[in-house]
Amino acid sequence: MSASGVTHFVLGPMPARQFIDDFFSSKLRSFVPSAFKQDMFKELVEVCTGGSDKKKKEKLMYQPFVSILYLPVL
C-alpha cells in the first residue's frame, strides 16, 4: 500500500487537547499537574530557526529535545 492509499485511512487534524483527553486523561482517575513551562524548548527552537542544511539540522534537533526528557542512566 503506498501513501496515496494511506490517505483513505487518515483522520485529522484532531485538536491536540481532544487527543490527550480521548486517549489518555479520560482513562485516568487522577489529575496530572503539568510541568510545562513557556520556553522550555527554547534551545530546540534556536536550532530550528538557524541555517538551512536540513539533514545536519535534524540531527542537531535530537539533543535539545532529549535533554528535556532524558533521565540519566545511573
Place this chain on the structure above:
Amino acid sequence: MRDSVKLLILSCQSYHYTIPRPKRTPRHRFTIKPDCTMYRKEDQKVTGVVSHLAEFFVKFKFSTDDDPFHVEATQAVAQPVGSNNLEHFLTCRNANRRHVLDQLGSYAAFHIDSQLRTHSFLVLIINQYARLMRWDRGGVVFTERIYYNTEPELVEFFEYYNIASPEVRGSNSIVENLSSDALSAIPGTTDESKTFLAVSLDNKTLHAQPHRYIIPSPFIRPSLPFGRCTRTSSAYDVQNKKHVYMKAFWRIISNDSDIKEAKVYQELNRNGVRNIPHCVDFCDFEDEYHQTQTHSFAKQYWVPQEYQYSISSRRLHCLIRPSRHET
C-alpha cells in the same frame, strides 16, 4: 519534569532489518531510522532500536515541506462554527510528503507487528511544531500543529503516557515477553537470535483458566499497519505440551451476528465435514482495547465532510489449530 519521568528516551542509530523472503529469492533489506525511541525505565540498558521493547518513536523533520499533513494556504476553506485554528485536510501532493507518510507508516507497522500491539503512538517534530499520531489496524488519527515551546500538549502527552496503563499505551494484554529462564523449559526455543512471546487465550467456554501459547516474535513486513493483517505462526501449547498452529487477524465488526472464523470451523467439525482442520482453541476479543478506535472519529466536526475514507471497525480474533504433523 525529570523527577517524574519513568520512561527514557535514547537517541538511536538506523536499524537494518532483513525481510524474510520465499526460498531461492535474495533477501530484501530495508532501513528504518526513527531518530529517537522511547523505552520503559526498566529497559534503560538497551541500545539502538530494540523493536520488541520500544514504547514509541519520535521522528524529527527540519523542513515544513516534509510535513505530510501540511495544508497549502490556497486550499483553505471556510471553517466550521466553533472550530479554532483548524487546518484543512490533507496531504501528499508532493513527493517529500508522500515519502514521509510512508516512512511513518512503516515505523508504526514495524512497532505494532513486532510486539503484536493493539496500537502505536508516534510523535513527529517538524521544526517549531509537533504532531501526535495514534495508529491502529483501522487507520491513523493525527493532531493539528502543537507549537511545543508555547503550548502544553506535547509535554502533557509525555506526562500522560508516562502514567498510562499498558493497555492505553498499546501493549497487548494477552502478549508477554518471555525471559530466557522461562524459555529454557520449552522445546524449540533455544535459538538465542530469536525472541519469543507468550500469548494467552481466555475462552471460558473451552477452559476455566487462560491457555498459553509460545510463538516466535512475528516477522516484520514493510507494509502499512492497516486492515486484516493476518499473522500465522507455529506455536507451542504450554498446557498440552505440543506444537500447534496459531492464526491471528483483525476482523471487521459488521454486526452482532457476524461470522467468526473459529465458530465456522467448530460448526463444520461438529457436523463431521471432511478435510476441515480441527479448531482446538480460539478467542474473539470483545474488550475496548482489542477493537480499533480510529473509526469512532470519522464523524467528528474536524473531518471534512467531503473526505472519502476506508476506515473500518475491527476486532482481534485468534484461533489455534493442530500443527500439520498432528492432524
